[in-house]
Structure formats: C-alpha cells, structure tokens
Amino acid sequence: MRNPASRIFLLAAIGLLSAASFSRDAETAAEVGAATCAGCHEKQAASLKSTAHGARLEKVKGVPFEKSCETCHGAGGAHAAGGDAAAIFNPGKAAGEKASETCLTCHSSDRNRMFWEGSAHAGKGNSCVSCHKVHGGNDLLLKKAAEKDVCFSCHPDVKADIAKRSKHPLRDFASKTGAGKMTCSSCHNAHGSRGEKLIAAKSINDKCYECHAEKQAPLLWEHAPVKEDCMTCHSAHGSSNNKLLTMKVPRLCQSCHIQGRHQSGTLAANSAYAVGRSCLNCHMMIHGSNHPSGTVLQR
Ligand code: HEC
Ligand code: HEC
Ligand code: HEC
Ligand code: HEC
Ligand code: HEC
Ligand code: HEC
Ligand code: HEC
Ligand code: HEC
Ligand code: HEC
Ligand code: HEC
Incomplete structure (x- = not known):
C-alpha cells in the first residue's frame, strides 16, 4: 500500500464508505465484523478469544464477539477494504490518553480504576497499554509473566532495592496469583489511589498495619x-x-x-x-x- 496509485484507490474506497475519519468514534464508517477481520488477522482473533475479552464481553457488556474488534479499533470498513495500516485505530500505537480512552469506555466504572484520572501513571504518555497487552498478554493481560517485571521496565531502582540485604519478600514470588502473593500490588494500586505514592490504602501507615497489625x-x-x-x-x-x-x-x-x-x-x-x-x-x-x-x- 505504499505506492500512490493504491493510495488513490484507497482514498476512493474510503470515500465510497463515506468514512471521513477512522477514529473509533466515527459514526459514518462501516463496520465489517470480526469474521472479516479474522480473515486477515487470524492470530489476533484467536488470542482475543482465549482471554477475558473474548469470553466475557457479551455477558458483561452485551457486546457479541462479532462486534468486539471494532469496539476497540473503531469501524474497520475502510481498512478492511485494502489493509492500509494507517486507516485503522491501533491503541497500541496511540498517544497515552487516547489509548486509555478506548479502555475506559468499559473500565472507568471499575472500583480499582476510580483514581486513574490524574494519577502518576495516567500522565507522561503512559496508558493502559504501557502495562497490558490485549492480544496474547499473560495473566491479567500483563505484558510480562511476573507482575514486578512489568514495573521494573520503568522502575529499575526498585529492582536494585529488592536485591538488598533486608527486603520485603518480593523477589521470590512470581505473580499475583503465585504462592506467597507478595507483589508490588500488595501495597500499590498501579491504577491510582487516594493515598500518596499510589499506595492502595488511606495512608502509608494504614497499608503497613494491614500486615503488621501489632504495630x-x-x-x-x-x-x-x-x-x-x-x-x-x-x-x-x-x-x-x-x-x-x-x-x-x-x-x-x-x-x-x-x-x-x-x-x-x-x-x-x-x-x-x-x-x-x-x-x-x-x-x-x-x-x-x-x-x-x-x-x-x-x-
Ligand atoms: C484484507 C485484509 C485485512 C482485513 C480484512 C483487515 N485487516 Fe487489519 N491489517 C491488514 C494489513 C495488511 C495490515 C498491515 C500489517 C502490517 O503493516 O504489518 C493490517 C493492520 C492492522 C492493524 C495494525 C495497525 C497499525 O497501525 O499497526 C490493526 C489494529 C488492524 N489491522 C485491525 C483490523 C481490524 C479490527 C479489522 C476488522 C475490522 C481488520 N484489521 C481487517 C489487513 C487486513
Ligand atoms: C479490548 C480491546 C481490543 C479488542 C476487543 C480487540 N483489540 Fe486488537 N488490539 C488492541 C490493542 C490494545 C492492541 C495493541 C497491542 C496489544 O495490546 O496486544 C491491538 C492490536 C491489534 C492488531 C495489531 C497487531 C498486534 O497484534 O499488535 C491487530 C491486527 C488487531 N489488534 C486485530 C484485532 C482483531 C481482529 C480483533 C477482533 C477479533 C481485535 N483486534 C480486538 C485492543 C483490542
Ligand atoms: C467493550 C468493553 C471493553 C473494552 C473497550 C475494554 N475492556 Fe477490558 N474487559 C472487559 C470485560 C467485560 C472484561 C471481563 C470482566 C469480567 O470478567 O468481569 C474485561 C477484562 C479486562 C482485564 C482483566 C483480564 C482478566 O484476565 O481478568 C484487563 C486487564 C482488561 N480488561 C484491560 C483492558 C484494556 C487494557 C483495554 C483497552 C485496550 C480494555 N480492557 C478495553 C470489557 C472491555
Ligand atoms: C503501571 C502498570 C499498569 C497500568 C498503566 C494499568 N494497569 Fe491494569 N493492572 C496492572 C497490574 C499490575 C494488575 C494486576 C494487579 C491488580 O489487580 O491491581 C492490573 C490489573 C488490571 C485489571 C484486572 C484486575 C482488576 O483490577 O480489575 C484490569 C481490568 C485492568 N488492570 C485494567 C486497566 C485499565 C483499563 C488501565 C488503563 C486505564 C490499566 N489497567 C492500566 C498494571 C497496570
Ligand atoms: C511505562 C513505564 C511505567 C511502568 C511499566 C510502570 N511505571 Fe510506575 N511510574 C511511571 C512514571 C512515568 C511515573 C511518574 C514518575 C514521576 O512523576 O517522576 C511512575 C510513578 C510510580 C510511582 C510513584 C507515584 C507517585 O505518586 O509519586 C509508583 C509507586 C509506581 N510508579 C509504581 C509502579 C508499579 C507498582 C508498577 C508495576 C505494576 C509500575 N509503576 C509500572 C512509569 C511506569
Ligand atoms: C510493603 C509495601 C510495598 C511494596 C510491596 C512495594 N512498595 Fe513501592 N512503595 C511503598 C511505599 C510505602 C512507598 C513510598 C516510599 C516513601 O514515600 O518513602 C513506595 C514508593 C514506590 C515508588 C516511588 C519511589 C519514590 O521514591 O518516590 C515506586 C516507583 C515503587 N514504590 C515501586 C514499587 C515496585 C515496582 C514494587 C514491586 C517490586 C513495589 N513498589 C513494592 C511500598 C511498597
Ligand atoms: C502484604 C503484607 C505486608 C505489608 C502491606 C507490609 N509488610 Fe512488612 N513484611 C511482610 C512480610 C511477609 C515480611 C517478612 C516477614 C519475615 O520474613 O518473617 C515483612 C517484613 C518487614 C520488616 C522486617 C524486614 C527484615 O529484614 O526482617 C519490616 C521492617 C517491615 N516489614 C516493615 C513494613 C512497613 C514499614 C510496611 C508499610 C510500608 C510494611 N512492612 C508493609 C508483609 C507486609
Ligand atoms: C523510630 C524509628 C522507627 C519507626 C518510626 C518505625 N520503626 Fe519499625 N523498627 C525500628 C527499629 C529500630 C527496628 C529494629 C528492631 C530490632 O531489631 O529489635 C524495627 C523493626 C521493625 C520490624 C521487624 C521486627 C519487628 O518488630 O517485627 C517491623 C515489621 C517494623 N519495624 C514495622 C514498622 C511499622 C509498620 C512502622 C510504622 C507503624 C514502624 N516499624 C515504624 C524503628 C522504627
Ligand atoms: C544500657 C541501657 C541503655 C542504652 C544502651 C541506651 N539507653 Fe537510653 N535510656 C536508658 C535508661 C535506663 C533511661 C531512663 C533513665 C535516663 O533518663 O537516663 C534512658 C532514657 C532515654 C531517653 C529518654 C530520656 C530523656 O533524656 O528524655 C532517650 C531519648 C534515650 N534513652 C535514647 C537512647 C538512645 C538514642 C540510645 C542509643 C544511642 C540509648 N538511649 C541507649 C537506658 C539505655
Ligand atoms: C524522627 C525522630 C526520631 C527518631 C529517628 C527516633 N526517635 Fe525516639 N523519640 C522521638 C520523639 C519525638 C519522642 C517523644 C519525645 C518526647 O515526648 O519528649 C521520642 C521518644 C523516645 C523515647 C522515650 C523518651 C520519653 O521521654 O518518652 C525513647 C527511649 C526513644 N525515643 C528512643 C529512641 C531510639 C532508641 C531510637 C532509635 C532506634 C529513636 N528513639 C529514634 C523521635 C525520634
């Protein structure tokens, strides 16, 4: 799709579909359905099916699988006609806020995301997809198998800290669902909190008391x-x-x-x-x- 002729063809196709914009909000673009997308993106369709989004979208949000791709990627008629990557919305490449918007259409009412707006992770170009991978992610769609490894990619100083002589037993536990269950999110809520430093409690002391009540x-x-x-x-x-x-x-x-x-x-x-x-x-x-x-x- 890099040569001018095919671009002109594509523009004509977009015109026919009267898709003025490929953004997910475009009401005029035509939706084609998951079956059509899957024709060219078998891998992504399969990976979506194997996750909570594939299994629970219809039950929880009333969005059948056939309509799922386009709830996140926007109407894909113009893109499906020729496969031009520039004619489809990809949250994985969008700027922080724009990517998160996609997710928040469904996830803004979740209890855990109540303090997302204005939190440390909502700024500086970060978004939901800084930590999550929708297609082929790990447990809870995280980008890495172990939660802490997701964090270490941006917080290497903390990685150095937990290797020191005295530490919380963070090093030995693999994931939130693994044995021991002491992970970064034992104390932090990466999605924002009312306390300082993304601490998942009213205050730092309150968090410490949860496990060290005798103090x-x-x-x-x-x-x-x-x-x-x-x-x-x-x-x-x-x-x-x-x-x-x-x-x-x-x-x-x-x-x-x-x-x-x-x-x-x-x-x-x-x-x-x-x-x-x-x-x-x-x-x-x-x-x-x-x-x-x-x-x-x-x-
Ligand atoms: C005719 C085949 C075809 C169909 C149908 C198709 N695509 Fe694509 N799609 C492509 C091609 C080709 C690319 C470019 C791949 C590349 O550049 O590596 C692409 C790329 C993409 C990308 C990545 C864009 C980017 O900026 O990286 C997304 C997202 C995507 N398609 C979603 C969809 C969705 C959703 C549908 C259904 C609405 C769909 N596609 C239907 C062929 C198709
Ligand atoms: C819940 C939102 C969501 C749904 C539903 C969804 N996608 Fe995606 N898609 C994403 C995100 C986010 C990315 C960026 C990479 C990632 O997170 O895996 C992406 C990336 C892609 C890409 C680019 C290649 C890649 O793997 O990075 C293609 C192609 C694609 N999706 C196709 C589809 C198809 C086909 C469907 C429907 C079967 C679909 N998507 C449903 C959010 C979604
Ligand atoms: C159309 C609505 C919708 C959109 C848009 C959406 N989600 Fe979801 N998401 C859901 C539903 C429904 C579930 C399953 C909730 C449940 O099981 O109760 C879910 C579950 C999840 C989970 C938990 C997975 C697990 O294994 O339990 C993560 C993480 C997630 N979504 C991230 C995202 C991200 C990141 C985006 C944006 C790229 C996104 N979602 C967009 C509806 C949506
Ligand atoms: C800085 C990394 C990071 C960012 C950014 C992030 N998450 Fe998460 N997310 C996590 C981690 C770690 C977990 C698992 C621990 C937990 O449940 O808090 C998780 C779990 C989840 C879950 C499943 C468990 C639950 O809390 O319901 C959903 C849904 C989810 N995230 C959605 C989102 C959405 C939507 C966004 C963007 C608004 C987002 N996440 C941004 C790291 C992140
Ligand atoms: C994509 C990069 C990225 C990832 C991944 C990431 N963070 Fe962050 N984190 C940031 C940025 C940027 C800031 C803001 C730093 C600043 O303001 O100086 C931040 C700040 C923080 C803060 C301090 C908040 C404050 O109010 O000062 C905590 C705590 C934190 N992150 C924990 C985590 C945890 C836990 C994870 C893993 C679940 C994680 N981060 C993953 C980029 C990231
Ligand atoms: C035992 C609870 C606890 C655990 C577990 C924990 N943290 Fe923290 N974290 C804190 C507290 C408390 C602070 C605030 C420290 C302060 O203000 O002096 C903090 C601060 C931070 C900061 C901000 C640093 C700064 O200097 O402002 C980052 C980043 C961070 N934590 C990342 C992580 C990561 C990554 C993990 C997992 C490897 C993790 N934390 C595990 C309690 C915890
Ligand atoms: C999720 C539970 C949990 C939370 C929250 C928690 N701790 Fe701990 N803490 C532990 C565990 C488990 C150990 C290891 C106990 C052992 O090895 O016997 C520990 C050990 C310690 C130690 C002794 C370390 C050593 O080298 O022996 C100190 C000091 C400590 N915690 C302080 C704190 C402070 C301060 C906070 C609040 C920022 C906090 N803890 C929050 C679970 C927690
Ligand atoms: C004035 C300094 C000081 C403050 C403030 C402090 N600690 Fe300590 N803490 C210590 C010292 C000193 C030790 C080592 C005691 C020893 O070796 O006998 C210790 C040891 C610990 C230990 C491990 C041994 C034990 O007694 O279980 C834990 C857990 C702990 N503190 C938790 C906390 C918590 C939770 C808070 C806040 C509510 C807190 N500390 C505030 C000085 C302090
Ligand atoms: C050999 C035992 C012993 C050691 C070691 C010791 N103290 Fe004391 N300390 C006491 C006794 C007994 C009192 C009460 C009588 C007094 O005031 O002298 C006291 C009183 C205090 C007081 C309150 C009295 C005042 O001046 O208001 C403080 C504060 C104090 N010690 C701090 C320290 C510090 C800091 C150290 C370590 C450098 C230390 N102590 C080491 C036995 C000790
Ligand atoms: C952040 C400052 C701070 C640190 C660090 C600290 N203290 Fe204190 N300590 C205080 C304050 C404030 C009081 C209350 C003094 C008062 O009521 O006159 C106090 C009271 C005491 C008392 C009782 C004295 C009395 O008159 O009630 C002792 C004993 C004591 N501290 C010992 C220690 C020892 C031992 C350490 C080191 C392990 C330590 N403190 C570390 C601030 C501190």
Whole structure:
C-alpha cells in the first residue's frame, strides 16, 4: 500500500464508505465484523478469544464477539477494504490518553480504576497499554509473566532495592496469583489511589498495619514517630541495614535524640550504649510499650 496509485484507490474506497475519519468514534464508517477481520488477522482473533475479552464481553457488556474488534479499533470498513495500516485505530500505537480512552469506555466504572484520572501513571504518555497487552498478554493481560517485571521496565531502582540485604519478600514470588502473593500490588494500586505514592490504602501507615497489625495496637507508651510515619525509619522496598532501616542504629536514633546525655555525641566503640544492638539493647520496645513502667520503651 505504499505506492500512490493504491493510495488513490484507497482514498476512493474510503470515500465510497463515506468514512471521513477512522477514529473509533466515527459514526459514518462501516463496520465489517470480526469474521472479516479474522480473515486477515487470524492470530489476533484467536488470542482475543482465549482471554477475558473474548469470553466475557457479551455477558458483561452485551457486546457479541462479532462486534468486539471494532469496539476497540473503531469501524474497520475502510481498512478492511485494502489493509492500509494507517486507516485503522491501533491503541497500541496511540498517544497515552487516547489509548486509555478506548479502555475506559468499559473500565472507568471499575472500583480499582476510580483514581486513574490524574494519577502518576495516567500522565507522561503512559496508558493502559504501557502495562497490558490485549492480544496474547499473560495473566491479567500483563505484558510480562511476573507482575514486578512489568514495573521494573520503568522502575529499575526498585529492582536494585529488592536485591538488598533486608527486603520485603518480593523477589521470590512470581505473580499475583503465585504462592506467597507478595507483589508490588500488595501495597500499590498501579491504577491510582487516594493515598500518596499510589499506595492502595488511606495512608502509608494504614497499608503497613494491614500486615503488621501489632504495630498499631493501642499502646500505653507510644514512640511519637512510629504513629506519624513508618517511613521515618524504614524503607519500603529494601535496605542494606537490618530490618529495612534507613540508617544504622545508633545513628538513626541520634538523628532526632540530641539531648546530649547517653543518647548522643560520639559514643566510644566499646561503650555500653554502642555495642551490639546499641540503643536497642535497652530500648527494645522501639514501636511502643504496653508495660506499666515502659516509659522509656525498655520493656
Ligand atoms: C484484507 C485484509 C485485512 C482485513 C480484512 C483487515 N485487516 Fe487489519 N491489517 C491488514 C494489513 C495488511 C495490515 C498491515 C500489517 C502490517 O503493516 O504489518 C493490517 C493492520 C492492522 C492493524 C495494525 C495497525 C497499525 O497501525 O499497526 C490493526 C489494529 C488492524 N489491522 C485491525 C483490523 C481490524 C479490527 C479489522 C476488522 C475490522 C481488520 N484489521 C481487517 C489487513 C487486513
Ligand atoms: C479490548 C480491546 C481490543 C479488542 C476487543 C480487540 N483489540 Fe486488537 N488490539 C488492541 C490493542 C490494545 C492492541 C495493541 C497491542 C496489544 O495490546 O496486544 C491491538 C492490536 C491489534 C492488531 C495489531 C497487531 C498486534 O497484534 O499488535 C491487530 C491486527 C488487531 N489488534 C486485530 C484485532 C482483531 C481482529 C480483533 C477482533 C477479533 C481485535 N483486534 C480486538 C485492543 C483490542
Ligand atoms: C467493550 C468493553 C471493553 C473494552 C473497550 C475494554 N475492556 Fe477490558 N474487559 C472487559 C470485560 C467485560 C472484561 C471481563 C470482566 C469480567 O470478567 O468481569 C474485561 C477484562 C479486562 C482485564 C482483566 C483480564 C482478566 O484476565 O481478568 C484487563 C486487564 C482488561 N480488561 C484491560 C483492558 C484494556 C487494557 C483495554 C483497552 C485496550 C480494555 N480492557 C478495553 C470489557 C472491555
Ligand atoms: C503501571 C502498570 C499498569 C497500568 C498503566 C494499568 N494497569 Fe491494569 N493492572 C496492572 C497490574 C499490575 C494488575 C494486576 C494487579 C491488580 O489487580 O491491581 C492490573 C490489573 C488490571 C485489571 C484486572 C484486575 C482488576 O483490577 O480489575 C484490569 C481490568 C485492568 N488492570 C485494567 C486497566 C485499565 C483499563 C488501565 C488503563 C486505564 C490499566 N489497567 C492500566 C498494571 C497496570
Ligand atoms: C511505562 C513505564 C511505567 C511502568 C511499566 C510502570 N511505571 Fe510506575 N511510574 C511511571 C512514571 C512515568 C511515573 C511518574 C514518575 C514521576 O512523576 O517522576 C511512575 C510513578 C510510580 C510511582 C510513584 C507515584 C507517585 O505518586 O509519586 C509508583 C509507586 C509506581 N510508579 C509504581 C509502579 C508499579 C507498582 C508498577 C508495576 C505494576 C509500575 N509503576 C509500572 C512509569 C511506569
Ligand atoms: C510493603 C509495601 C510495598 C511494596 C510491596 C512495594 N512498595 Fe513501592 N512503595 C511503598 C511505599 C510505602 C512507598 C513510598 C516510599 C516513601 O514515600 O518513602 C513506595 C514508593 C514506590 C515508588 C516511588 C519511589 C519514590 O521514591 O518516590 C515506586 C516507583 C515503587 N514504590 C515501586 C514499587 C515496585 C515496582 C514494587 C514491586 C517490586 C513495589 N513498589 C513494592 C511500598 C511498597
Ligand atoms: C502484604 C503484607 C505486608 C505489608 C502491606 C507490609 N509488610 Fe512488612 N513484611 C511482610 C512480610 C511477609 C515480611 C517478612 C516477614 C519475615 O520474613 O518473617 C515483612 C517484613 C518487614 C520488616 C522486617 C524486614 C527484615 O529484614 O526482617 C519490616 C521492617 C517491615 N516489614 C516493615 C513494613 C512497613 C514499614 C510496611 C508499610 C510500608 C510494611 N512492612 C508493609 C508483609 C507486609
Ligand atoms: C523510630 C524509628 C522507627 C519507626 C518510626 C518505625 N520503626 Fe519499625 N523498627 C525500628 C527499629 C529500630 C527496628 C529494629 C528492631 C530490632 O531489631 O529489635 C524495627 C523493626 C521493625 C520490624 C521487624 C521486627 C519487628 O518488630 O517485627 C517491623 C515489621 C517494623 N519495624 C514495622 C514498622 C511499622 C509498620 C512502622 C510504622 C507503624 C514502624 N516499624 C515504624 C524503628 C522504627
Ligand atoms: C524522627 C525522630 C526520631 C527518631 C529517628 C527516633 N526517635 Fe525516639 N523519640 C522521638 C520523639 C519525638 C519522642 C517523644 C519525645 C518526647 O515526648 O519528649 C521520642 C521518644 C523516645 C523515647 C522515650 C523518651 C520519653 O521521654 O518518652 C525513647 C527511649 C526513644 N525515643 C528512643 C529512641 C531510639 C532508641 C531510637 C532509635 C532506634 C529513636 N528513639 C529514634 C523521635 C525520634
Ligand atoms: C544500657 C541501657 C541503655 C542504652 C544502651 C541506651 N539507653 Fe537510653 N535510656 C536508658 C535508661 C535506663 C533511661 C531512663 C533513665 C535516663 O533518663 O537516663 C534512658 C532514657 C532515654 C531517653 C529518654 C530520656 C530523656 O533524656 O528524655 C532517650 C531519648 C534515650 N534513652 C535514647 C537512647 C538512645 C538514642 C540510645 C542509643 C544511642 C540509648 N538511649 C541507649 C537506658 C539505655
């Protein structure tokens, strides 16, 4: 279809079909149906059939398979007449927002996508098809077999984090449906959230409490920064220090406690306050204490 003559023929064909535009919204373009598309695109028709879109479109949205191709690709009469790639809408090549629009005609009311608009992934040219592949995708139509590998293609720094000494057990689990079930979406909703950093909860602390409930339990003696933000002392993904700590103890503690008695100053290497677990030798209830005399978090 690269030579001028066939282009003229194609333009005539488009004219006959009075398809002024090939966009999916064009009301004037003629639809030809999946059977016609499948005549030239057997592979895509077969791959669609084998997924939720092939199996559930009619039941959930009342769109029979025969009409399915053109709900996403727009009326294909002009394209089917000659096979000109430029005469059909391909969400895989469209700019971010335009591609997502296609999907959101059906998916905007899904609970998980409630906060998509304005989310970090809705901007910068990204769209649903940055992570999903409609034809021949993996589990949940993801582009890669393991969810985290989808994320790592754009977030390599997080990949480095989960290889560190202390980390959440993310490395060993293959997918959302795999054993263990600890994946990126255990904490994030890639489709947007009301919390910051795409955290799938009201706040970061609320997310942590879902699995570390004992840190939220009502306490007699609280340690102020714990209630405020777990991230003050911990990294979420990985750390070279123990227990996902952002800094080593005692430096971590000394970043706030500058009272200047045993708490701060340069501690001699063999000082009782610096050896072993350092501050934690005595202040072991670092997240708070329920002991009547646990005022200084020592029991
Ligand atoms: C007469 C054969 C024929 C029919 C019928 C046909 N196509 Fe195509 N289609 C082609 C050819 C040829 C290409 C270009 C392939 C290439 O460039 O590699 C193509 C490309 C496409 C592309 C990719 C466009 C791009 O920009 O990458 C899409 C999407 C597509 N077709 C969808 C459809 C749909 C939907 C139907 C039914 C409405 C359909 N086709 C019917 C021959 C056909
Ligand atoms: C739910 C939306 C949707 C439906 C329904 C759909 N497609 Fe697609 N199609 C896409 C997207 C998105 C792409 C971009 C690549 C991808 O995600 O797999 C695409 C790409 C294509 C391509 C380009 C080649 C390729 O594989 O990238 C062809 C050809 C195609 N579709 C044909 C069809 C045919 C034929 C049907 C009907 C049997 C159909 N599509 C139904 C969304 C859809
Ligand atoms: C015509 C309506 C419609 C359009 C347009 C549409 N979808 Fe869907 N999609 C559905 C339905 C229906 C289901 C199945 C839902 C169910 O099982 O309840 C589904 C399921 C999915 C799933 C889950 C797959 C699984 O295995 O459970 C993903 C991911 C998805 N769609 C992505 C997309 C993307 C990306 C686009 C745009 C390229 C898109 N959809 C366009 C109707 C649509
Ligand atoms: C940054 C990557 C990414 C983007 C962008 C993305 N998704 Fe997803 N999607 C995922 C991941 C990961 C899952 C599986 C985990 C989950 O369910 O949240 C998923 C699951 C889904 C599911 C099935 C489970 C569910 O939540 O109902 C649907 C449907 C879906 N996505 C549709 C969409 C649509 C529509 C868009 C565009 C508005 C989109 N996705 C954009 C990564 C993404
Ligand atoms: C196609 C590239 C791409 C993919 C794939 C991708 N992201 Fe992103 N992500 C981005 C971009 C771009 C931003 C915005 C960065 C910025 O604003 O600096 C972002 C931001 C984020 C943020 C920070 C949000 C904020 O509010 O600051 C989180 C969390 C995130 N992504 C998680 C994920 C997860 C989890 C996955 C896999 C399911 C994923 N991303 C897959 C491109 C991607
Ligand atoms: C245990 C919960 C949890 C898991 C699991 C998790 N994250 Fe995060 N992620 C967070 C929190 C909390 C933040 C915010 C960190 C902060 O503000 O200091 C975050 C921030 C991010 C950011 C933004 C980085 C930045 O510096 O702003 C990206 C990107 C991201 N996560 C990607 C991922 C990817 C990819 C995975 C899977 C490999 C993943 N996350 C798994 C909790 C998690
Ligand atoms: C989906 C469940 C889940 C969520 C949400 C979660 N964690 Fe975890 N966390 C775990 C699991 C599982 C382990 C590993 C426990 C083990 O190895 O015994 C762990 C371990 C830890 C560890 C110890 C790491 C080590 O090296 O021993 C810290 C610290 C931690 N989590 C902090 C957090 C913080 C902070 C948040 C909120 C950003 C959070 N977790 C959210 C499940 C979760
Ligand atoms: C003031 C700093 C600080 C804050 C804030 C903090 N932690 Fe910790 N956390 C620590 C220290 C120090 C350790 C190591 C304790 C040890 O080795 O005995 C630790 C260890 C942990 C562990 C692993 C050992 C255990 O006790 O189960 C988890 C899980 C954990 N924290 C979760 C959280 C959660 C969830 C939050 C927010 C609600 C939080 N932390 C806030 C300092 C903090
Ligand atoms: C982000 C700052 C911050 C960090 C980091 C921090 N603390 Fe605290 N800590 C506080 C604040 C604020 C209080 C409450 C002080 C008050 O009520 O006067 C507190 C209270 C305490 C108390 C109880 C004192 C009292 O009078 O109630 C002890 C003990 C303590 N911290 C030990 C530690 C240790 C040990 C570490 C390191 C593992 C640490 N803190 C890390 C901010 C921090
Ligand atoms: C050998 C046990 C021990 C070690 C190690 C220790 N503390 Fe203490 N700490 C105590 C005792 C006992 C108290 C209460 C009596 C007092 O105030 O001296 C206390 C009190 C505190 C207080 C509250 C008192 C005040 O000044 O308001 C803070 C804060 C504190 N320690 C921080 C630290 C930090 C930071 C480290 C590590 C550099 C540390 N502690 C190491 C035993 C210890």
